[in-house]
Amino acid sequence: MPVDQRFEATLAAPFSVSGRGLHTNRFARVTVAPAPPGHGIRFDVAGAGAVGLSHENRAPSRLNTALRLPDGTTLRTIEHLAASLSAFGVDNALVRIEGREMPIFDGSARDWCAAITQAGIAIQTSSRRMLRITQPIQVAMGQRFVRAEPAAALELDVTCESYYAGGVQAWRGSPTDKVFVTELAASRSSGQVSRLWTFGPVTNRLMAPLLRPIGRQTAVERTGEPAANAAWPDLPTALTDEIRAGMAHPRGEPVLRGVRPGRAAIQIGPWVLGGARFPDERVRHNALDLLGDLTLAGRPLVGRIVAHRPTHKLTYAFVATLMQSPDAYEVVEA
Template structure:
């Protein structure tokens, strides 16, 4: 696959190839002319804070950005092992969704491998909180989600819940697109040096708050409920990794046809689903949870999840082994993300 990235706007080429058992999902990044030639596993250890994307550290102060849509497609396809070569520093955005990645993986096919598949089963509720939301895991027999967002001006509360399996992901989640909110442009302007020079801090704060007005009531829906009794703190080390420390490109590749543009509670050109933005939140969440390196058996409940919050959730969850256990999935026909037992690898052609 070849195409431009959402944030850098630069064209990259991506090749997915088979890998042996135990290999995992690994990215071999090649950047001719920059001296970057490295391989990084898809995991929280290599995660690095990046604005509006999930990224891996590839050394020399560089990142491989926007891996979440491809990771979601691999996870939803039950692919455990794949060797991914990237000529560039950002995965192509395509049409802003995961539909084409899923179609390409389906066309390539997959094969079983002779090694038991491990899953992370949630034993006790575990929740972490972010600036405007939370992310919680609860015990369940299969992977399901209940995700809401109430921070999109004009949209009110959007919420989607259900089990995620290969079929439901492809029909209900994968076609949803990345979105750009017109209010984000307004907030970005408020952060500029010119705004800080011309506008007193109280005025900027009021304008910032106003950009979130009229967005918490829509059709009687309510956000997914938090459970304060399940809340766990995020350690200072993890918090320090959650915030970008550099000025990286942002939305330079955003164009109609690559993202859905939100304006006044509508999607310009039409939405693929009435609640498309929250479905895309789920798409990103599935991809970010793929950094656990194994399927999750549990119910994920979240309101306004972000890439950084999902990283913190996975990192802190590993610090609390009383809340989870590793299990070996019995051989059975593939039935869902987190219950797929056909040890997947991309088929060689």
């Protein structure tokens, strides 16, 4: 969001885009339109009804963030648009969709940012109400965790281990509109080629040497490598049964059917097909997804969000736990 934004904002004009989904490979048409103050971000799906962007409306889904629609179906892969709207400080918008999954484009948020920039931002008359973190709160699962700490503005501090390339990647900063566009938006969803597609035995043998991870003992010596963020052991995780149920993966839903070169960063061992856009593209996309998933809180956050290897379901669990912990935040006017 813009650093000094005190009032709610919407788009100055509507825009429309279209494309295929990452998981379903189905085509969708999307129009994002201005909305009045207090409206929030709402998704209106043709034939399925409208729903607000909230952790209460989030639906379990694998490798993406989805919303449960009034007819019982889901709208998948909303996180890239949600992150882009958040970074540009858009509080109110009506998103109309013909389809059940948002377009993935090239796997990044670059096209969403371009469309928002062209549409423009309109500042509204209502004061912005935000969630300010008042005390640390954390959700951890093994080495993965998301933690919020008090801070004067929204800050992200994200690390991940680059298993195949060796070492730790880190991105730390405030995701303002300018920072988001220049540092995060172009980073892409990624996956190992061996996990995306099935090959025959001959191809598997030929590819095996390429898929071996580069261990620390054989990697080129790195200087100044960042340290991985660590969970606070004295800040325990207490998930309700309802939140745990929301973290389960549904059976039978299509996954990664739309992956193609040009729609994601396809990794072959430590290499990216066609080249990486950033040396640390993976952690930058982790930060992008984290920002999008944090919008499930329903209001802009003010606080420092620290995470290591965050996933969509872990961030959902964090947001849901935060919203059930009134001592950890307060609603304030910007």
